[in-house]
Amino acid sequence: MYHNSFSGTDCVFKEFIKKESTFDSVLEEKWVKAQRNGIFRYVLNIQDSKILEGKYQFLIQLNIDRGYRRRSPENITSMNQLFNEKQFNFTKLGSEEQIMNLDNKDDIIAINISPMEYCHSLLLPQRCKQLPQIITRYSLFKAIELFSLSSSSYFRMAFNSLCAYASVNHLHWHLYYLNWRMLLEYIDLEEYAGPVQILEKYPAKGFCIKYSNVQNMDDFVNWAFLIINYLQNAEIAHNVYITRGKLSIVEEYKD
Template structure:
């Protein structure tokens, strides 16, 4: 076990939150600077399985502007994912888990300096400053979202002054690779459709994402009077999926009102109910987890990268979300309104 004294602590307050940020014009916050600098130091210390090398990047032709990146090292060098067979799978202390991280891998504490809440590197990075947010790490909780972890991640997103910081969560049976509670945090400096796509009304607080291949639910910070209300209502949706053992993915992004806006004045949380991952065939050589549902694809094979089309991607996203969206929608609305 690492000594708390070995890990620096990042202290913050609500006055450090940035509710509005500007496109490509950000003056990075202290949080951004610390996160990026310590991530680079870990890279220099060779704490990663490989040096991030996105060999090529492009937007697919079509109306969804899917972002596709060629990153073969991630597929070749990453740790073998844990075998997940159930939404109720218990934590396994014998295999790899986040209590076994080295000091090089933990960047800093984001709690009370006891190394229970920390930010650590993802040693197989997808993008720049790709990290893991590990809340209540020493409790050895399985990969089942807690309201506390969601609140902590929202706070970290608001500490950033960058429009490009994103946070993601894969549930069990939705391509979570380690059954130990964690979120992903990374910078994606590409404008994405789901930052501003039109949504349909559902309940007073929850919206529907339907004009997109991956059908799902969305909550917006601007719909709530406080961060706590935003988190509580979001967690209510997630807890419904958890209690009914429905696999799900969650993506948090800055958002704006119109495509042409430079000002990001909102935060959106997308929630997808989806087919369980053990039942999905990897037919076009990408793993349809949370980033892919958002429109960000990491491709391992150059031939696939060169030939992938919007129609192929759309078909996969629709296949893994459409049925569960339809099965969940009305029951979830009844649950929320009750």
């Protein structure tokens, strides 16, 4: 497996850098190799993609294999559902699915064997602690840290809480490249408190924190975790999405 150590000099938060980072290169190399070696349940084949008409510009994709050949999701009935070692969990992954170690053997990146996009993988923080699918401050920091290693405008990370499309009750984040413009990259936001802004003119209401509005990574994580922890304690199912912003709808990707 590839071993990576994070340092401040690796951090990339600038927009639309043309040069691919070392992390991007290694992730793609390892992911493509795993696909070539037949580790996935299927070879990624998105038959069609379409931007829907309307002001939200939603993207829909046809990925028949993921619908029929992915592992059956775990039955999630509660935001406080405990980790169950008898269910599928990420301690049961084969070594061929594990493609990167991050600083230590307990924080790894593994391929998602039922991919929905290019280089679709999983960040598994503190994997051997067998934590349920509830964001910890540590896992949030690792997700932001990992995101900063990529210089790609197309790199995305996402977290689905219990009762919000999580299919495995074992702490994990999704990461992948999505080569499409998204409304969330340039949508208007309303001020709320401190660096926190509100996503109002969107079907799914939400909070937004821009890295440019905070002092450093610790500050960013503290504000984000304050919101996420409240949602978990209030048993409000939620999703977290990390992407680079754009200045306007007319700005083009530069790559």
